[in-house]
Amino acid sequence: MKIKLETLQHQTDALAAIDKSFPGMDTMSNDPNANYIYANPLIKYRYNDKANIDIKMETGTGKTYVYTRMMYELHQKYGLFKFVIAVPSPSIKEGTRSFITSDYAKQHFSEFYENTRVQLNVINAGDFSARSGRRNFPAQLSEFVEATRQNTNQIEVLLVNQGMLHSKSMHRDDYDQTLLGGETSPIKAIAATRPVVIIDEPQRFPRGKKFYEDIKAMKPQLIVRFGATFPETTSGRGKNKVTKIDYYGGEPQFNLDAVDSFNQGLVKGIDIDYPDMPEEQASNLYKVKQVKAKELILSQGKKEYSLGVGENLADVDPGFQGDITYAGGTDHELSNGLALAKDMKLIPGTFAQSYQKEIISQALDCHFKAEEENFLRPNSGDNAPKIKTLSLFFIDSISSFRGENSSKGWLAKEFERLLTEKLNRLIGRYEMAIDDREKDYCSFLQATLRSLQSEHQDVYAGYFSEDRGSSDADIQAEVEDILSNKEKLLSFKDKDGNWLTRRFLFSKWTLREGWDNPNVFTIAKLRTSGSEISKIQEVGRGLRLPVDETGHRLNQDEWQSRLSFLIGYDERDFAQKLVGEINDDSPIKLNQEELTDDMIKLIVKAKQKTDPKFEEDQLLDDLDDHNVITRSNKFKENVELDGQMMTGYDALCHLYPELVQETKIAKDKVRDKNSKDSTTVKLRKQNWQQLKNLWLQLAKRQMIKFDPSVNQDAETVARNVFNDGDNKIFVLQRPQVVHQEVVTDENVASVRETQSDYSTEYLTMKYGKFLKILAQQTDLSVNLLNSLMIEAIKRLRNNTNYINEKTLGNLIRTFNNQFNERIKTSYSYEPLKFSASTSIYNAKKQEFVDSVPASVLGVYQSNSTSDEKYLYDRPPLRYDSADPELKILQRSYGPKISVFGKLPKKAIKIPRFDNGTTTPDFIFKIEHGNKPIYLVIETKAENMRLGDEEIRIIQQKYFDHLQESGVYYRMATSEQEVHDLINKLENGELN
Known part of the structure; x- marks a missing residue:
C-alpha cells in the first residue's frame, strides 16, 4: 500500500494566507551581499517581527504538509532555498524527517513542482563528537551551509530539535575547520545563510525565553510558526493581570481552530471511556502537598505522610500496588515514571494491576468493534477498500512491558492473554462465514493468533526512549515499524501476500508529540499524564482521518471515523476539560447577559453566506420585534417564543442557531460514554414498519444516465x-x-x-x-x-x-x-437490480436499524410533548433550524397522518449529477383510501440558499419514477406550506 497525499481545501487556504502575508522580496536593496550565493535573497522587512507569520492549525489537520509545501512555494516564486525547521523534541524531529523523505511525499510534491527536490539535513545528538582528536563540523551542517543558489532545482533544509539547537556544540567557536571560508561557530554559519526559520509547536519556543534566543541567534530573515497552541504573555499584577496569546501582529494570519476542525469533519470524533469505581474506593484519595528532590509529602484530610527517595507508597496505603516508590530527582517522579506536581490527586485503586487490566480489556473491545467495521465496511458499497485499525497504549512502566532477563513483563503477558481470548471468540464467530469479506477477516484473525503464539510475534510492539540503544533485534524491528514504517503499519499484506498483523502499539509518553498514524482508532491511558498538558494534544495521536488500504484518505462523508479514548477514573473530568478546551478556541466568547458586538458580527457574517444582503440592522430589528433585547442590547429575562417561555439568550439561539454553530463544537464530536446523556436516537420500529414497502423501493441503487x-x-x-x-x-x-x-x-x-x-x-x-x-x-x-x-x-x-x-x-x-x-x-435516474444500505436501513437484512446518531437528525434539541406518530423516541426533539424545521416538527397533524418525521442524513442516498449525494428532510405517510400517499419534503429558508434549485431538480427527478407508488415530492419554505400540501393530498387536490 502506498499513501496518497491529497490537496485538502483547508491546507490550500493556509498556503493562500501565507502567500498573502508574505512581505515580498527586497529588489531595491543596496546591500552589497544581496547576491551572496550561499544565502537566501533578501526579503522585505527582514529581521523584523512585522514580517513574521503565524499559522494556527489544529492537531491532526496537516501542518507538516503545509509547511513542507510552503518551502516549495517560496522557492518557486521567490528563489528562497535555505530553510531551518526547529522542533521541540527528537520524536517530532523524527516525524518531520519521515514525512519529508517519504516516497509518497516526494511523489506528491513532484506533481506540482517538477524537477525540484528537498535536500534534508538532520542534526542529531552525537554528530559533533570529536574524531582523531579533531573537532569537526557534521557533514549535514556543512552541506546545508555551503550549498549555493546556483543549483536552482534544490531546496536546502536543516532540521534540528530544541535541545540540539541550544547545545554548546551549536554555539561554540573552537572547531578545527571553518565554514564559508571563515565561520567557526555553527550558529553563526547558519546565520550567514539568511535562513527562513519554521518553528513547529511554537508554545515550546516562547519569545523572551532561552530557546527563542537560539532562534534569534540564527538571524532568520523571516519566521513562520506553525502550531495548534501558541505561547502566552502576561502583563500587570493582581486584579490587573492580563494574559493573552502571543501572536505576531496580534492574531494568526491563518486560524483553523479546534471548533472548525471538529465541526468541519477534518478530524475524528472522540468517544471517551473510563472504568467506574465504588464511591468508597474513589473517595480514598491522597493529595500531593509538597514535592521535593528528596522528599514527597502526601496529605489525606488533616493527616500528612512523608516519603523519602526509595520509600514505598504501599507503606502509606496498601492500595498502592506494584511496588511503587518515590524516585525523586529534579523530575519529581515515582518509580513508574509518573511526574508529580503540587495538588495532584492520587487514587490508590487506579494503581492496581487489576484496574489496568480492566482498561486493557475495554480497549481491546473498542479496538475490535472498530476493526470489524473498518475491515467489513458495511453500508459503504460493494468491495469498499478495507481500513487497517491500530491501537495505542500509554503505560506507566517499561519493565511491566519489556520485563527483565529476556522475560516478558506482567502487562505484556496479561495483554497476550486477553487478546488471545478475544481472538478465539471472534474466530469462532467468523469461521463458518459465507461472505467473502467475512472469510477474509477470519483469515486475518487466525494469522494474528498464530503470530501471537509464535516465538517472534509481530502483533504488538513497543517504543520507549531506552530502546534507542538496545541490541535486541526484535526490539529494533518494533521501533523501526513504529517510527519509520508507516505504510507497513497501514497495510494488510506484504509483497508475498502474507498478512501483516502488527496493530497494537505501546509507549510511555515518547509518542505523545510528533508521531502520528492516521489509523489509530483507540488510545488507552494506563497511567495519568501527570502535568496539565493540552487535552487535545493527548488525543492528538488519533485525531487524523484514516486512510484505506489503497492509500486514500477518507473524509467524514465517506466514513464516520471516531477515536475511542480510554482513561482512568482519576481523569473522569477529561471529556469536560477537552470540550472546554475546544470551545475556548472559539473565535468569540458567548455572553448570556447581553448581545455583544462580536456576537452581532459573527451572526451577520454567518447569515451572509446564504443571504448576502443581510445586515446588522435587520438582525437588531428582528430581535426587537421578538422582544428579545432591551435598547442597550441586554437580554430580557422572560421571552415568549413559539409558545414557550425562555430567556432572551435562548431565544436568540433559537432564532439564529448560526451563533452556536459558529462558536461551539457539535455535540456528537466528543462523547463521554460514561455520561448518562444519550448520543443516539432510538427508532420507533412500529412506525418505520409502515414505511417498509416504500423503503424496499428506496433502497434500490439508482444510476445517473446522461442524455x-x-x-x-x-x-x-x-x-x-x-x-x-x-x-x-x-x-x-x-x-x-x-x-x-x-x-x-x-x-x-x-x-x-x-x-x-x-x-x-x-x-x-x-x-x-x-x-x-x-x-x-x-x-x-x-x-x-x-x-x-x-x-x-x-x-x-x-x-x-x-x-x-x-x-x-x-x-x-x-x-x-x-x-x-x-x-x-439532461439526465435521468435508472434503478439498478441491487439494494444498498443507508444510515436508516440495512439492505442485507432488509430491516431498519435500531437507532441512529443524534447528529444525523440535528445539532439542536428541544423538549416537546410526545407524538405517537413520530418516527423516533422523543423528547428531546432533534433539529437543525428553528424555522422551518422545528416548527414543522412541533405542529399538530390530523388523523390521516399515520407517521411522520425528519429523515436522517444519508437515509436516502440520491446521487447528484455533480457528484455526492443528497437526502430530503421530512417524510409523511397520509392515509388515503386503500392506497397510502407518501409526502417527501425538502425544506429551505425563505431566502433560497445557493444551490437549492439544483437540489429541488435532483430530488424531483429521483422521485418522479415513484409517483405511481403514491410518492409526492415538494420543496417547502414554512410549516404552513407543509400543512397546506398535506390538506391538498388528503382532499385529492394535488396531482
Whole structure:
C-alpha cells in the first residue's frame, strides 16, 4: 500500500494566507551581499517581527504538509532555498524527517513542482563528537551551509530539535575547520545563510525565553510558526493581570481552530471511556502537598505522610500496588515514571494491576468493534477498500512491558492473554462465514493468533526512549515499524501476500508529540499524564482521518471515523476539560447577559453566506420585534417564543442557531460514554414498519444516465469558454505586494489595504502541466484542450504569458459552472437490480436499524410533548433550524397522518449529477383510501440558499419514477406550506 497525499481545501487556504502575508522580496536593496550565493535573497522587512507569520492549525489537520509545501512555494516564486525547521523534541524531529523523505511525499510534491527536490539535513545528538582528536563540523551542517543558489532545482533544509539547537556544540567557536571560508561557530554559519526559520509547536519556543534566543541567534530573515497552541504573555499584577496569546501582529494570519476542525469533519470524533469505581474506593484519595528532590509529602484530610527517595507508597496505603516508590530527582517522579506536581490527586485503586487490566480489556473491545467495521465496511458499497485499525497504549512502566532477563513483563503477558481470548471468540464467530469479506477477516484473525503464539510475534510492539540503544533485534524491528514504517503499519499484506498483523502499539509518553498514524482508532491511558498538558494534544495521536488500504484518505462523508479514548477514573473530568478546551478556541466568547458586538458580527457574517444582503440592522430589528433585547442590547429575562417561555439568550439561539454553530463544537464530536446523556436516537420500529414497502423501493441503487447530447454539450461549453471575447478568463499574472497603511478618519483609526505589482515580470506555467491539470479538472480530452488553447493563444497575439495559474483557475471554474448549468436537466435516474444500505436501513437484512446518531437528525434539541406518530423516541426533539424545521416538527397533524418525521442524513442516498449525494428532510405517510400517499419534503429558508434549485431538480427527478407508488415530492419554505400540501393530498387536490 502506498499513501496518497491529497490537496485538502483547508491546507490550500493556509498556503493562500501565507502567500498573502508574505512581505515580498527586497529588489531595491543596496546591500552589497544581496547576491551572496550561499544565502537566501533578501526579503522585505527582514529581521523584523512585522514580517513574521503565524499559522494556527489544529492537531491532526496537516501542518507538516503545509509547511513542507510552503518551502516549495517560496522557492518557486521567490528563489528562497535555505530553510531551518526547529522542533521541540527528537520524536517530532523524527516525524518531520519521515514525512519529508517519504516516497509518497516526494511523489506528491513532484506533481506540482517538477524537477525540484528537498535536500534534508538532520542534526542529531552525537554528530559533533570529536574524531582523531579533531573537532569537526557534521557533514549535514556543512552541506546545508555551503550549498549555493546556483543549483536552482534544490531546496536546502536543516532540521534540528530544541535541545540540539541550544547545545554548546551549536554555539561554540573552537572547531578545527571553518565554514564559508571563515565561520567557526555553527550558529553563526547558519546565520550567514539568511535562513527562513519554521518553528513547529511554537508554545515550546516562547519569545523572551532561552530557546527563542537560539532562534534569534540564527538571524532568520523571516519566521513562520506553525502550531495548534501558541505561547502566552502576561502583563500587570493582581486584579490587573492580563494574559493573552502571543501572536505576531496580534492574531494568526491563518486560524483553523479546534471548533472548525471538529465541526468541519477534518478530524475524528472522540468517544471517551473510563472504568467506574465504588464511591468508597474513589473517595480514598491522597493529595500531593509538597514535592521535593528528596522528599514527597502526601496529605489525606488533616493527616500528612512523608516519603523519602526509595520509600514505598504501599507503606502509606496498601492500595498502592506494584511496588511503587518515590524516585525523586529534579523530575519529581515515582518509580513508574509518573511526574508529580503540587495538588495532584492520587487514587490508590487506579494503581492496581487489576484496574489496568480492566482498561486493557475495554480497549481491546473498542479496538475490535472498530476493526470489524473498518475491515467489513458495511453500508459503504460493494468491495469498499478495507481500513487497517491500530491501537495505542500509554503505560506507566517499561519493565511491566519489556520485563527483565529476556522475560516478558506482567502487562505484556496479561495483554497476550486477553487478546488471545478475544481472538478465539471472534474466530469462532467468523469461521463458518459465507461472505467473502467475512472469510477474509477470519483469515486475518487466525494469522494474528498464530503470530501471537509464535516465538517472534509481530502483533504488538513497543517504543520507549531506552530502546534507542538496545541490541535486541526484535526490539529494533518494533521501533523501526513504529517510527519509520508507516505504510507497513497501514497495510494488510506484504509483497508475498502474507498478512501483516502488527496493530497494537505501546509507549510511555515518547509518542505523545510528533508521531502520528492516521489509523489509530483507540488510545488507552494506563497511567495519568501527570502535568496539565493540552487535552487535545493527548488525543492528538488519533485525531487524523484514516486512510484505506489503497492509500486514500477518507473524509467524514465517506466514513464516520471516531477515536475511542480510554482513561482512568482519576481523569473522569477529561471529556469536560477537552470540550472546554475546544470551545475556548472559539473565535468569540458567548455572553448570556447581553448581545455583544462580536456576537452581532459573527451572526451577520454567518447569515451572509446564504443571504448576502443581510445586515446588522435587520438582525437588531428582528430581535426587537421578538422582544428579545432591551435598547442597550441586554437580554430580557422572560421571552415568549413559539409558545414557550425562555430567556432572551435562548431565544436568540433559537432564532439564529448560526451563533452556536459558529462558536461551539457539535455535540456528537466528543462523547463521554460514561455520561448518562444519550448520543443516539432510538427508532420507533412500529412506525418505520409502515414505511417498509416504500423503503424496499428506496433502497434500490439508482444510476445517473446522461442524455447522449452531454458530450457534445461539453465541447460546446468548452469552445464558448475558450472564446473569451471579454478578456476576463485569459489574464496576465504578476507578483503582488500588499500595502497596509494606518489612517484616521473622524477620530477613528483603521487600516487601508492596497495591492500592487512589485515586479514587471510575468508569472507563467509550463504548458504541459497547464494542460494536464486542466484535463483532470474538466474531464475534457487533452487533444481538444490543446487545439482550443492554440486558437486562444493565436487570438492573444501568441503571448504565452497568459498560460498561468490565474488563467487556469478561471478556465476550470468557468467551464464547470457553465457545464453544470447546462446539464442539470439532461439526465435521468435508472434503478439498478441491487439494494444498498443507508444510515436508516440495512439492505442485507432488509430491516431498519435500531437507532441512529443524534447528529444525523440535528445539532439542536428541544423538549416537546410526545407524538405517537413520530418516527423516533422523543423528547428531546432533534433539529437543525428553528424555522422551518422545528416548527414543522412541533405542529399538530390530523388523523390521516399515520407517521411522520425528519429523515436522517444519508437515509436516502440520491446521487447528484455533480457528484455526492443528497437526502430530503421530512417524510409523511397520509392515509388515503386503500392506497397510502407518501409526502417527501425538502425544506429551505425563505431566502433560497445557493444551490437549492439544483437540489429541488435532483430530488424531483429521483422521485418522479415513484409517483405511481403514491410518492409526492415538494420543496417547502414554512410549516404552513407543509400543512397546506398535506390538506391538498388528503382532499385529492394535488396531482
